[in-house]
Amino acid sequence: MNILILGAGGREHALAWKISQSTECEQLFVAPGNAGTSLVATNLPDLGNSFDEAGKKQIADFIRENDIQLLIVGPEAPLVAGITDYLKQLDDLKDLAIVGPGQDGAELEGSKDFAKAFMEKHKIPTAASKTFTKDTLEEGMSFLRSRKLPIVLKADGLAAGKGVIISPSYEEAEETLKEMLVDAKFGNASHKVVIEDYLQGIELSVFVLTDGKDYVILPEAKDYKRIGEQDSGPNTGGMGAVSPVPFADQNFLDKVEERIVKPTIEGLQKDNIDYRGFIFIGLMNVNGDPYVIEYNVRMGDPETQVVIPRIENDLLPILLAAARQNLSTVQLQLSQDIATTVVMVSEGYPGAYAKGKKISGFDAVDSAQVFHAGTKAKDDQVLTNGGRVLAITGKGKSIQEALQNSYQAVEKIQWEGLYYRKDIGQDLMAL
Structure with missing residues (x-):
């Protein structure tokens, strides 16, 4: 094939x-x-x-x-x-097997406003929210003042993982709302802004592969969004991930399936959205109850780098089954090993960074799998070509062992100005 x-x-x-x-x-x-x-x-x-x-x-x-x-x-x-x-x-391609929804299904990620309306319509637990535009800026300011702090502001459209701002004060929230709506801080992505209540809890992601009728739930993962250790500094596309997640026990995952996964798939069917592909469900565990923070319409990055290595099946027939609506025949087989990934980034990320730095040390890595992100090959050399450059995935019987394998490999790879977080998974080891 x-x-x-x-x-x-x-x-x-x-x-x-x-x-x-x-x-x-x-x-x-x-x-x-x-x-x-x-x-x-x-x-x-x-x-x-x-x-x-x-x-x-x-x-x-x-x-x-x-x-x-x-x-x-x-x-x-x-x-x-x-x-x-x-x-x-296209007549000659209409039977092509595709893993990935149409434009209507992709709105779950393409528009935060659409996603919130979908959740409300299908009674899927999420934070209370309202959406505002430049024309309703004053209403938005009033709404901000009526909510508890901190408050969350989200650009409606795609903003490369950077369109979510958590404001600790009303003054900062008002300034941010103005920057997003009036000054177009995120370009067209923030022509609408969703203001929602802040959920206090522990974040994780659950991944679903669906053929539009049936589904399989893939391994869950926790990722680390902030650039700095102890979750400090600005948000990034993700600095590391761990799967499985210790605090997501079977009781919690059962709640996720009953309250979120099933109503999501049923909601897509009721809305006549033919959805064949991945659904990334960003969740907050609030005192043992799951709430949806966001939907993505593809696998996460770097979560894919810990989820995929834990799938023991041949992945190709599973993806084909999703595209051809045969997913009911699939039985997922998962490794009991823990997988951890540490993301190595260019100096300056998530702000401005240089490209074209020569990367060395790949041959010395024997404890982990190296997944490339922002790289390119040139004249038999591997050069940096993005902010997030590599994701180094280790496996083990414990988080500690998996992290040891990840970091052993990280230390063997070098380029000028590299940076990585040294505390990935440490919070989970205390649980």
Whole structure:
């Protein structure tokens, strides 16, 4: 079988790494890919960089010319841009197996306002909220003052993981709301802003793969968003992750399935949204009860780098079953090992950072799996090409053992100006 994965990050490398091990995988392509995906697949550096009409046509042409039978859409941008719908409306590609929802389903991530309305409609537990625009700024200011502190402000659209602000004071919240709506702090992503109550608890993520009718729940994970240790500093795309999560016992996960997963899948069906793909459910555990913070319409990064290594099945038939609505036949087999990943980033991230730094030490790594994110290969060298550069995944019978394997590998990899958090998983070891 010939497979195409869209994307260029650590999530896509983890998926390609796993899929390449399948006996059913003949040719595997990643567009545009990175230095890591080139080790297990054929990179297509000129494909998957834009999703306007010309970019979509380019993808369709490649699928035809290379007899692609399964398309896996890694990131959210092509889904929100409607890549699935575009391909499905082409007569010769309408039967292409695609893992990734259409534009209507992608609105769960593409619009925070849409997601909150969906949760309210289908009685899925989440924080109380209201949405405001520039025209209703004064109402938004009044609403802020009526809520308890701290208060959460979310850009409605895609903001690369940086569109969520938690304000400790009304003054800061008002200034932030003005920056988002009037000054377009996040561009068009903040033309609407969702203001919601702050939930006090412990955060985690649950991942679901659905074919629109049935679903399988993948391993849960906890990620670490802040750049600094002890969760300090600005939010990033994720500095590390751990799976499974010690505080998510079976009783809690049963609540997640009954109160959130089932109503979400049923809600999609009731709203006539044909959803075939991953649903990332960002949760807050509030005194043992789960509340949804956000939906994403793809796997998380770096959570994929701890979730995928714990799946013992051949992943390719599972993805194909999701695309072809045969997921009821799948039995997931999970490793009992704990997986931890530590993200190595460029100096300056999540602000401005340099690219093109030579990375060394890969050959010395023997205790963990290295997943590439912001890298590129040039003249037999691997260079940095993004803010989050590598995710180093270790496994073990305990969090301590898994972390030891991750950090042993981290210490062997070098480039000028690298940074990583040294406290990933420490909070969980105390539980």
